[in-house]
Amino acid sequence: MASRVPQNAAIWTGRDEGREVLKGDILLDQGLVKWIGHADKHLLDEYQDLNRVDARGRWVTPGIVDMHSHLGVNSAPSLRGASDGNSRKGPILPWLRALDGLNTHDEAYRLSASGGVTTALVLPGSANAIGGQGAVIKLRPPTDRSPTGMLLESPYETNTTVYDPTTHFRFRQMKHACGENPGRVYSGTRMDTIWAFRQGYEKARQIRDAQDAYCVKARNGQWAGLGEFPEDLQWEALVDVLRGRVKVHTHCYETVDLDDLVRISNEFKFSIAAFHHAHETYLVTDTLKSAYGMYMSTSFTVGYLTCIIAGKPPAAALFATHSRYKRESYRGSEFAPRILADAGIQVVMKCFLLFEAQQAYYYGLPHNLALSAMTITPATILGLDHRIGFLEEGYDTDIVLWDSHPLALGATPQQVWIDGVPQLATPHTADKPAHFQRLPQTPNFDKEVKEALKYEGLPPLKPKASVSHAVVFANASTVFVRDASSATGIKQIAVTHNADGPFSVVVKEGKIVCVDTTTSASRCARSVLQDSAVVEYVDLDGGSLVPGLTTFGSPLGLEEIMSEVSTKDGYVLDPLQDRIPKVVGGNGALIHAIDGLQFGTRHALYMHPYSLLPSTLTAVPASPTALASLQASSRQPAAGSSPGMSTTFSLAAPHKLADGAIVQESGAVHVAIHPMGVPSVSTQIAALRRLLLHPSEGEAGVWFDKVKNGEVPLVVEVESTDIIATLISLKSEVERELGTRLKFTLVGAREAHLLASEIYAADIGVILSPSRPYPSPWEAHRILPGPPLSEKSAVRVLLEHGVTVGLGVSVADKVLNTRFDAAWVALEANGTISKEEAIALVSTNIEKLLGISMGEGHGDVVATRGGDLLGYSKVVGVVSPSRGVVDML
Template structure:
């Protein structure tokens, strides 16, 4: 099936695509005989084909990976207004992300300057494939003819778009210790300067046209300001980093004052709340470029909503999904569209948001973003429907050149070739608007006796594993009865809907799961969930613990050890979103920089305060530390410190806990990525065990390079907590196992050597997406995991590796409707069964 992008993304066709010399020469049905030996035939076997993904907001190359000193070129801090800066001048062609992003189907990116400046400079569109010249300039797609101007040398040639980045709000204010008033004045002053130059140019041209050449002099121009003059002449696509209503309003007013159109507002967290304001922008309403669920990381994004794409589309706006790479790895830009669709953005618009509409907004819709004759041969063949969770390219073409040499392909169930069914979020969408972006996340009710009908499967925890205890055979599904949060009957109607089971003391509440399932609730770890409300707002957080190797620790602490349980913050938005997604337990360690040690804790994400029954699930779970190359002092010094603490624990509270580790009664969790350091830790483990005659419980978290040592980790009985989608952020994380279509998955490699593996998150907003991470990982390992093993990746394995000793009979379960037998990306949690709290909570 070919998704063409035509007819507002609704036109799909069965057929063939003919490519020649980098262009699409036809879409339809072609015989092969007339082409002879010159034709290479690729059989897509009925799979989906789309245009290459177009990323409207990236810093690829300017903020390269791995990040190294001297390689960061996305921002200048030479002034607030810098329209003369160019992202092209910082484009690093050795960024590891090019190949990774191509493997996710990305073929074109708009590389923007950063957002430290009100006007950060000019942006450039690039194709991601390698070129023979190996230069940044050779990657450009339709650059301005003269780089510093839009006019062609030959007047018969069509003009080409230029691109510019603006930013407002917190970012430029923070960098320049300014206020919003300062930033808007800087904008107005700059545009006034450009307006004066433009008027002088117009007057000059009027004199020339009138033949008044006496004393004319040179044409009035200024190299620093010529690009901003082009903005006023309508020759530049202006993309604006802007979140809140106050800033959106300021830039809409600016566009009308100086009469220039806005191509798109980016990030734009509050745009769905202010549609009428946006419609007043000069010339036409701007497009809106969004994240799907990445929100609440600072005040400006606190009202960000997963329903924003749907709401904006319903108000007639062009919705785009973006990566802001490397903020989000552009390799997974398709995932942003999948989430937007899951939360209500129509299928055609979700795909258009990363292809045709993105191409149109960047002024390139005449050659990319569509599958049609004459357009660039940028195509992706997917292993499943592109909006199905885990959809992966089996081949990517840029300018007709295949980019994946030997793609690693996972087999997907047949159901994944169809458009995924998604839940109905009408009620939640309306509440989000009604409550100005902050809907009541506790809009749930508890029930003592609940009967779940039309249940397909029941999975529960037992003896440290997950086990399926029921699978429906009838079309109507099964019955599950829960009293006070505990399962009392699982089976068919005749067995469970009896007086003996239901009793007569309370009226049952019936919930139709529509073919859904009862599953183990998941456990989040990795980000400081439960210690933060808003990441970048210090007044809302627990803060960072003292780092004993590089900071002076106050004497008053007296060798004590930091406990995360003491800093727990309940009723945070991200914890409640996670709870409503079926992630009911959070395990967190104290927030820290560098080498550090402190005690983790387990808590209920749905609790309202610490004194509530079941709020603190386990006060102390494990002892945490971290070892990294970007810290002070050296890695070898950090290892030496850890050796001393384990071999000869100091007197005092800290020594008590390290003694427990060396005796094997407490888990030690070390956050580390580099394989060489992991190898050293395995040697240290053996050294301590030999000296203490004990078996240390060691867990490696983060572990980007752990797959390199899979065999040794298995032999040492050391478990690993992984990010589900690794990224080479820094040098010590660069040797990743990227997964399909570039390699097998790290989880698969580790589990093949009997390593216990759990999944973790990097930022608190990601906790709600853990169910998707579990499902996606199970798809990436090519059928080597059972459903039970997949559930364990996000539940019992995480708890085991972090020292959480949760009783199976007290563990939460999730009622999830409409899940589908193949982990399709379409289910939603509708209730939590909590034996520990003695209730079923229904959403």
């Protein structure tokens, strides 16, 4: 079958350094691109069976190429029997192959393809200095259902595949790692790891040199005593690295590690394709440029001698915003992609690829390079740009049709074709406004870029000034405020109408005193401005004023660096698994998060200048009883019914004793129920039932009495539908027994959508964390992914059933994107979630579900320039009623 896929499209080809856009059609035949442009009728008449898809002017791009993936080797759901990412057999293991552990039943293939990912380099983990060989796969289920059938180009000959290496060489890919990870696994230092590299490469060099000497003798006819050809199956892949036949991908963060590997590359004369993670590459671009041969394009001859042509430096494959989660990433910067590109270093996005590319673009990476960073650049680095990455006639490039410009927030595939085969049986997408087809405008971050370099990733983050005099925010487009009388607790009090144009908001002593929506100054505005000795004007350029957000779920406020114990509040003992000392209170102890609070962490400070400032954060003790124990998406939370108390505090405060630092000392009682084997779920439920139905000792008893009386919420971290059903029954049981109405909130709750009506009937609220679910643990494998795989997201389903919903964040650096999480949820809801409801998801709803009373004088208001909550705006000021000032950013 041939398909004209699609018709009437805006086609981003990848050519002209990612700047070329064509209007027209694409004709596919047996997975090959046959035509790009306007196909004439004579060409189309050649095909008997055409599948015509009208793109209606929407965007088409090559499929996304994931150059740093662990799909299939670290499977979803995460099960011990399906984890093949790391070997523990030694530091140097070039002979291992990710293909040998590739799980063809991984749920992540379908999820990734639905996001536009069509090709992935599956790499071993980073536990070894050399972890083994990667596998480049396409994410279409193969007809033979085998891992080998998923390979894009098999570098290994079989009885059905033999290729000519003089045409397009089939590179192998190899994983290297340095720094903390291999050192931690093998209890060694960086010096040990680099010595391991040198030992391995010295062995490979000896074999290569012996082979070359053998070939010289053979060519010269010196057969006497020549013997067997010198080779070693274990080391042949590393020998091929030295011959330029293997692309080396190196997990490296810090300057010292980057410099180490560059020196190794020069000592043994091999090229490095890319540094992955690469958090400090933007600080040492000259170091990358000093790598051996830089990044090489290689012209091959048959035999063991190669001709190497110098090319580009190693690329940097990195996150846009994910950093500061370990010491090695502490100096990571949101501006790294832009700085690297400015220095001539190729940039590749990793992890949540489309969103990372959008974020990199937001922080200054040019749009053509942001799109290239997930398509043509990784394809080129992998040595596969003769087939994929570009939309070229004759390529078997995979194709994505998007519902909006790919760099617009919330962009979603309408269809994905891999090898010409559509991957979405019944795609669901929202009907977005026409302006979503245009490249979105982004803020200017030139000043921040300079500071990132000047301060080596640790720029000063405190507001430049706090003013108590009058401030006029001019050219606003919308104003939202807290309003207890509205259904969401958020009310839009002003909006620009075309006839009226933008308006101004007047603030004095940290309070909004009037909104001037008229063409001439209002009486209020004139009065305030006349009475003020100093008036400061801030042009919002169509921006907005919005209540500051409230974030919950991450360890923000209880740690500085996630992987460094010395920077954290620490682990809280669980009476179901540990012995609680009497000095703490024994089994009646209750741990308060407020006692372990940390202020002024870089994660907290970053919320001020770059995010829609979460004005408050609710923290819980870093124990099995709380979301603070969730350290990364790959780590499952521990089980436990030991209670802990959350606290709510201001991220802007310098320390705990400052005015306004603590918004609410104690808010809710937190527990967690997870199927971790020991203790059993039934044991955890039994413990919780006893706490709710029987008197309890100590401080835990005092607070559980408040839970029983309905005075404070009981917040339960849970994922599984079955456990949620049990909790619903338990709540009903306790309410019948006590004759009271309890306040329950579920956190995490990735399977809550399956019981939406029952949750509403039981008067239970839900904080979904993360907002875009991934089935990492088995207990959350029944997720509702949202568009394009399902018509509705879990948020939308719960809201439609009347459930109060909030959005949580599980990792501290993801708090930065809280507003984009809310925007994404609203954008994919097809107009069913208003702006007020979107803001409430990350502010008033969170507060209601956690029993937070903001109180008089709390509740910051954030001023954004160049757009509102749902766009790529920039925070320029924070109005603080509690302090009576405006922080100018």
